[in-house]
Amino acid sequence: MAAHEHEFDPDDNFSFGAPERDDGEEEAHDGDLEAIAWQWLLRINPGDEDAATQQFQAFRETLGDDDAQDAVQAALESATDWRASFRVPEDERATLIDAIDTLAERFRVELDWGVEDPTDEVALAGASTHALLDTAYDQLRVAGYTLWTWDTGDDTVAGVMAPRDDDEGMRVIGHALGLDVRPGAG
Known part of the structure; x- marks a missing residue:
């Protein structure tokens, strides 16, 4: 399951942890990127978790499956422009x-x-x-x-x-x- 298919829980700031492998080790994946983006949105929307949540959903929709650095930056910018x-x-x-x-x-x-x-x-x-x-x-x-x-x-x-x-x-x-x-x- 791709990270953007996970249910979003705004109260769990690290809910996008990597899935466990069969040997019990964790693998890095783009879910970590979503957790970082969520932390960014919380900081630039202090005290307004609703706004951060709306921007996070817009970020995820804009980003899709593209986790290239420039795509992430563009998706964050699109989701927050003139809002945060x-x-x-x-x-x-x-x-x-x-x-x-x-x-x-x-x-x-x-x-x-x-x-x-x-x-x-x-x-x-x-x-x-x-x-x-x-x-x-x-x-x-x-x-x-x-x-x-x-x-x-x-x-x-x-x-x-x-x-x-x-x-x-x-x-x-x-x-x-x-x-x-x-x-x-x-």
Whole structure:
């Protein structure tokens, strides 16, 4: 039975363990990947297991039988985009601010971007994407969260937010998913 055919129990964070072989040893399989993805979703949806569960189901449906690293990343991104993650063109600063504000609202955090109208691209022309990410990072840290970003390999910027008391867990899980996560603009 493929791992994605297992019943999903959101209360059992490691319910996707490898099946036992005839000799009693366990074999690694893509169920481990599902367990890692579930832990990622729990961290980027803190206190909202329902949202994590919905995103996990969407992740599983999108991923199907493809367990290649890029397919896993794409499935996670598709399942969480603008719900628990963002990926926007690097030169669209107003969209970046909107995405980060939308995600920060889940934690009841309002960010001060230092501009009168953060939706005005002209007013934001002098602000770099990295400076905006650093601004969000600093304010989220004060509120108890960390803004994580990673290299997308193209001209977009992607990221998530998670409680700052689990920074090491985010690094470990991000690495296991093939994401070189870094705090803020890195």
